[in-house]
Amino acid sequence: MRSAPGNGTTGPGAGPSGETPSERERGRYGPGIYVHFPFCVQRCGYCDFFVVLGGDDAREAYVEQLLREIDLAARSQDPRFDFSDATFQTLFFGGGTPSLLTPLQMETILTRLRSRFRFAEDAEITVECNPESATADRLRAYRELGVNRVSFGVQSLDREELRLLDRAHGAGDAARRMDDARRAGFSAVSLDLIYGLPGTAASTSGTPTEAEMRWLRTLESALALQPDHLSAYLLGLEPHVPLARKLKRGQVAELPGDEDSAAQYDTLRARTSANGLVQYEISNFARPGEESRHNQNYWLCGDYLGLGPSAHSHRRGVRWSNVKSLPGYRDALAKSVRPFDTEEVLDPQQRAEEWIFLGLRRTEGVPLPLITEWWGEGAVERLQAVPALEKWLEFDQPLAPGESRVRLAPEALFVSNTVFAECCEALGPVRGRGLVK
């Protein structure tokens, strides 16, 4: 019996025999399309994504540009960037604030995408929503247009924390929106939370501080809304974002220490588990069957097409990204040129390392035979021989060849970057072809 840390589960989608598990999994989860909608009504102090503040006209103009990009992408002359033979399993609207899209705009985009690309019958179509802009009417309209999953950027359910994060919505909005979403017919609703916020350090006396209690309250309140899916992210601040600068100047309370953050993570894992949400990735929890297919495709090194400024794409070992500027995006499309910024062709070493460090983010882990395929005979034994990894990796007994896996031990999840580096060091240079097909 294979088991993930916490409660055991395996991902859905057992495929026909003869395929490697990864191929089978990827077939279910990808390829996907990501659409970036960069507009927000205000800038949040912790956010490092490409975001612009723009009015109705700017958004309308952007939708026009996006449609041109869809057209260009659909008739790509370059086989490296060609998705014409793909059947997309997922579509994800991220941002920015995609729920600022009017139903008409949403319809225009969806219609264009569907006319240019092939989507699976049961494709997962997610829209990230901010509680203040995703009104009941809008949610209903989205649902009618075929959107079948919403992800609310709740972040916190504490008024002070929301203020700290510059969120425009109040603590009560999340409950109302959850209700609206259910009424609109969404059976897959996800909530996003952030922990490790300033001022949530434990007191030295051992009793929880008021601030520390906030995380527990936020978490419990969020779980009480009975989401189908929960993403909880440790606050990570790029040095240039406003909140990081405020911290540096001492204008907000200090960030919790490593122990405190780890304790919050432990709380997160314990409380989600107790509420029937199963951890399937470092930061993601879901009712069984409600795991995000779109994100899993990233972790399985699947192919995806990113549309909109700053969007990233991957196809068969080539990663590229779009320009991170609205004028740059507009100008490229005005010339009917794809708005690419960076392009990177991964070598086998890079592909293999991505495959393992992304794959190990999933609580399912990665299949041992594929490790051997990439790194050659003896690679698994090399991993097993590293003393530091003994406590951090869990290996299946190789009873069922082709199915046994290795995964992060629960205590490795929160120190996973170190674990990945250790793994890559132990594995060394790649020998086989692995996923290169």
Next chain:
Amino acid sequence: MKSLDQSHIRNFCIIAHIDHGKSTLADRFLEVCQTLTQKQMKAQVLDDMDIERERGITIKAHAIALDYKAKSNGETYRFHLIDTPGHVDFSYEVSRSLHACEGALLLVDASQGIEAQTVSNLYMAMEAGLEIIPVINKIDMPAARPDDVKAQIKNLIGSTDEEILLASAKAGIGVEEILEAVVSRIPPPSGDPDAPLRALIFDSEFDQYRGVVAHMRVVDGEIKSGEEIRLISTKAVYQVDEVGSFKLTMVKRDGLRAGEVGYLLASLKNVADAKVGDTITHKRSEVQPLPGFQPIKPMVFSGIFPIDTEDYVDLKDALAKLQLNDAALSFEPETSAALGFGFRCGFLGPLHIEIVQERLAREFNLDIIATVPNVAMRVIKGTGEVITVSSPAEMPEVQREDAIEEPFIDARVITPTDYTGPLMQLVQDRRGEFEGMTYLDPTRVQLNYKMPLSEIIWDFYDKLKSLSRGYATLDYELHGYRPSDLVQLTVLLNGDRVDALSIIVHRDKAYDRGRELVDKLRDLIPRQQFQIAIQAAIGAKIIARSTVGALRKDVTAKCYGGDISRKRKLLEKQKEGKKRMKQIGTVNVPQEAFLALLKTNE
């Protein structure tokens, strides 16, 4: 040019503290004597190494020949101005340069007054029997107090008012008076031109194209190109390829005669072949060597390791190249469990270490780690056997009947009286034994101490300077070995000894140093899978302890929008970071930690 009669030769040097205007005055001399055209006149030509120029100190001695037409009698004199190294670490080289002269200009800044460095060199010059011409420089500065400085000089050497010259090298004031005084007050050389050859090597340098250039002062006799010569200390025989004078460039001559200063080329392989202080004579001449020769012995040691182990060979080549030009530098291979393969290098003193480190970085582009410097200690076994220890890690087991000795110095600190208290405290904290004080004038005092050399090689100058707002100066000379109650302080990480962090300290200080070391390491070692115990120990006895908690957080929570490249770069950075770690037992220690730990001590 024709050889000069000794009566028309004047050999002298300038004794001055850093920034008191030595180089500017030398430039003026060159101008007056028209050795340089204006175009050739790069500011301060005597200091020609980058580092020297930047630090305003002269590392190696140089010499230049000037032809001066005296105002008094209209006759032309050949001056040899010999530049002296400006730092305590090089006092032996200074003494040899002084022995090549008959006189010295004592150059003192009119606002700064006399500094420790100046006093030591002055004493050395007086011991060598040099005629001293005191010159107060920068008299045109607003803060100049020539009368106070005159009083200091009178106290020191008993000059009369009239003997002390006033000048401003920058403004060109008093320069001719100084040159006239050189003619009238400094005696001409008094060697015997007809005696067998004796020439003093007072410096040597390695020239990429010509090999070793020995700087010499001919004392007796004459040396000509083509002759066979012998170096008395090494007994090595060479054929003279070329001799000549130092003008702006080296100017070839047929021969150099008694009293003259010049250079010698004789296919010497490296500067260690032309030992400073050695005597040159003809191959078959039986002469007494000139007095004062000492082989150079490094007194301070530090391990130098490449940060990238692949740079080992480059480091070796670089040290060998530096050694060509630096006879005082010694090195031999050393292996450290923590730092890998490197070299244990011997130096004259702390500044010498810094110069070598800087040259390795600057001229050879090498990233290195240098371990805490230590002095050469002696262990006198009960059996009478004497073991010299140049690395703390090599310290033998010391039994009760054994004695440990360390080198002591006679230290001289000169300071404005305002800072006397804190400085005396500093020196006493460094195990200094007070031996007396002398007031140079009512505002300046000279403190004399006997103290261990080991106490000044780590962080002493910086403290001295900061306690005195930069005014105090230090000078020292070696006194000799004396017994000390020294112990080996070792650092353990999870029970494993870190050889590179072993230090030898006085027992009274071991506890403080141990605490300091473990606290510092706690901040420098990143959290790892297991808790790390950091201990400082004397022998088997743990005297300080600190702990690094286990790694609890290292996670990229969000993999957003498919930007995987960023995550991979993060991983690559992490792998790179791991490569830069040295594994000691089970603990990974970043090289930066060694650097930070070895570099400073607050």
